[in-house]
Amino acid sequence: MILRSGFFFLVMIWGISVFGWAEEDKPFLFSPLAEVPEWRLLDSYQGTITRQEFQERARRIFDPSGALEKYMTIDDVGLKLYRDVAKTEPLFYLRWAGSGGGEGRGPVAFFLADPEKPLQGQVICLDPGHIGGDWADIEERTFRIGRDRPVVEGELNLKTCRILAERLTAAGAKVVWTHDGFSPTTALRPNDLYPEAIEYLLQDLKGRRSPRYSMNGLIRWNAELLFYRSAEIQARARRVNEEMHPDFTVCVHYNAAPWGRSGRASLTTISRLVLFSHGAYTASELVYDDQKFHLFRKLLENCTPEELDLGMAIGQQFQKKWGFPPENYEGSGYASASGVSPYVWHRNLIANRLFRGPVIFVEGPYMNDRTTYAWIQAGEYEGKRNIGGKERQNIFREYADRVADGVIERFRTLSARSTAFTNYSP
Ligand SMILES: [Zn+2]
DSSP: OOHEEEEHHHHHHTSHHHHHHHHHHOOOOOOOOOOOOGGGGGGGGGGGHHHHHHHHHHHIIIOTOGGGGEEEEEEESSSEESTTTTTSEEEEEEEETTTTTTOOOOOOOOOOOSOTTTTOOOOOOOSSSSSOGHHHHHOOOOEEOTTTTOOEEEHHHHHOOOOOHHHHHHHHHHHEEEEEESSSSSSSGGGGGHHHHHHHHHTEHHHHHHTTTHHHHHHHHHHIIIIIIHHHHHHHHIIIIIIOOSSEEEEEEEEOOOOTTOOOOOOSOOOOEEEEEEEOOTTTTTTSSSHHHHHHHHHHHHOHHHHHHHHHHHHHHIIIIIIOBBOOOOOOOSEEEEETTTTEEOOOOOHHHOSSSSSEEEEEETTTTTHHHHHHHSSOOSOOOOETTTEEEOOHHHHHHHHHHHHHHHHHOOOOTTTSSOOOOO
16 A cells, blocks of 8 residues: 555655755755765666667656656767756766667577476565554554454565465575564664654745644654655665665555545445556656656666566456456556556556666555455465355465466566666666
8 A cells, every 4th residue: 555645745845855955955856865866876877778769668667748858858879867957957968879779788588487496596575565563553554443453554465475475485486575574674763853854844834734733743744754654665775775686576565445535444345456567757756856866777777578577477367366457547647557467557656766676566455345354354364265255265375376376477488588687786
């Protein structure tokens, strides 16, 4: 589940970045807590992509709205990216590959996987969404109906990932984790982030105030959001990028239909499924330097084909075994159709932006759908039970099996991609 409203609220109230304004008096440089981009890291991609390839990937995957163009000048030799739309402050220069295609591309390998161990040699990182445990309330990822057992998304994600890990390991993969338990990966805590939260508010005293929060409440709410979103996911990204170097990462979540008007927990009778591949940056995101940097890094890494292969294969399992319809984000402005599967959409999320290498982000069934809710309440039972009129294994097992079967199917049927993500240069 993704806290969309919260994120946009943060963007709104952080309108002027606390990191940009103090020294340079220039707004909109970095997202909250973002690391300063090191553009030199992209120099290893000089001369590896043609103008045509770049423009095609930008239009189809990363910049469907065309917002990036305002920050670039392009000619036959390369492109110049600027911080500002007036194009006065250059950030990065990219030289095109000579005609005849990217110089850095190797041939696609056409060996098929060992049928017994189709994932042999793959290092797969699991990222169970959210923290859970003592942090579930702060994360706003828990609800309770009456005297039922509370539903805590972080715990559902972790249970599912533990079964998924067994399946992937049995198929030959080495499984690594962004976290395995209910402790944050980041060493920071909300209290540590009050200065950043306050710094913003000092600038914005005359600006918009949410009537929902007192000033103290707003500071605390912001500090918490900085903790569980920005700091936590950045810490996980450092693990992925600097220690584990997986071949790909699977982010596992359960979704929820929006609560009714009262905002109180209530059940619905709908469930949809979706998988996200990185992309679809919005105009308001591309104002920030760090977002531009990550767009370029991801576009040049070229992990999209691998993400789409995985997403397509998992989507097929969802359709075949569960049959829940896919989400439809047409016209949303923040997600664009992948074109390979109705279940797979491009979207720019903090985890799939910061984690290097292919990332497939899986949003499972709606926790507040009546049938799914009963299925969750039934717990991790053995064998099968009647859930909503069908004989079902427990939900964690079924969800893990859908994902595992999709991943295994992708490796059983498709050739390995030696051209996929290979570059972990410093
Ligand atoms: Zn979630």
